[in-house]
Amino acid sequence: MRAFINPKTRSTRTTRTTRKLAMTGAVAAAGLLLAACSGSGSGSGDAMGGMDHGGKTSAPASASASASAGAFNDADVMFAQMMIPHHEQALKMAELADGRAEDAEIKKLVGEIEKAQDPEIQKMKGWLKTWGKPESMGGGHAMAGMMSDADMTALAATKGKAFDRKFAELMIAHHEGAVEMAKTEQRNGSDAAAKKVADDVVRTQAAEIAQLKKILERL
Numbered sequence: 001m002r003a004f005i006n007p008k009t010r011s012t013r014t015t016r017t018t019r020k021l022a023m024t025g026a027v028a029a030a031g032l033l034l035a036a037c038s039g040s041g042s043g044s045g046d047a048m049g050g051m052d053h054g055g056k057t058s059a060p061a062s063a064s065a066s067a068s069a070g071a072f073n074d075a076d077v078m079f080a081q082m083m084i085p086h087h088e089q090a091l092k093m094a095e096l097a098d099g100r101a102e103d104a105e106i107k108k109l110v111g112e113i114e115k116a117q118d119p120e121i122q123k124m125k126g127w128l129k130t131w132g133k134p135e136s137m138g139g140g141h142a143m144a145g146m147m148s149d150a151d152m153t154a155l156a157a158t159k160g161k162a163f164d165r166k167f168a169e170l171m172i173a174h175h176e177g178a179v180e181m182a183k184t185e186q187r188n189g190s191d192a193a194a195k196k197v198a199d200d201v202v203r204t205q206a207a208e209i210a211q212l213k214k215i216l217e218r219l
Contacts, residue, residue, distance in 0.1 A: 050197055055168060060206040072131055075188035079181065079198065080124040081137035081217060086178055089147060093171060096156050096163075103164040105215055113171075127194065145177015165219050168212045175205040175212075 090113055097110040128135055147155075147170055158166050178201055185198035 063163060065073045072191040075185060076191040076194040077133050079189060079194055080128050080187040082143050082181055084124050084135060085119055086143050087121045090117055090174055090217040097167060100159045106164045106167060144180045145174045168216045171207055172212050175209045179205050
């Protein structure tokens with residue numbers, strides 16, 4: 001025997017079910033909308049997080065850390081092109097100390113010069129390669145503090161305390177030239193890595209100049 005269902009009751013139940021389904025769908029849609037909004041604003045875990053609203057992808061944060069990423073200028077290029085041969089001559093002077101220097105403090109200072117300046121030469125060569133610039137700047141540019149061939153020959157001809165005194169005198173002048181060029185880079189340069197090396201040159205070589213002057217006083 002089939003149960004009798006009042007048509008009004010059936011209609012009421014259907015209406016309630018329809019309303020419940022509609023409400024559930026609205027809540028779900030609202031949740032999706034909120035999630036989408038919060039995801040795009042957070043900048044993390046979202047495909048749009050690496051883009052700005054102009055449609056351009058954001059540059060990696062590490063890009064500005066290298067010498068090639070920043071805006072370099074003519075002063076940076078000249079600093080590297082001049083400091084490379086300047087440092088190379090200092091290394092040649094340091095090489096002459098082997099078998100000629102007598103003073104222990106001179107010998108120690110020679111080792112510090114070699115340790116500091118060779119890595120700086122490699123850095124500067126790398127910058128110029130990245131910038132698409134030649135290592136040599138050509139003639140017509142005098143570098144402060146550079147020794148003449150006669151100076152180098154005279155230094156090589158000495159030994160013992162005579163070498164120590166000559167080395168100290170020439171290296172003071174050589175360092176003073178390097179400090180002068182580095183200060184020019186500090187004033188006029190643009191590249192952050194080049195300016196950092198200039199800061200290091202001024203700091204370390206000014207200290208070595210003071211040390212060499214004290215050595216001369218006691219020799």
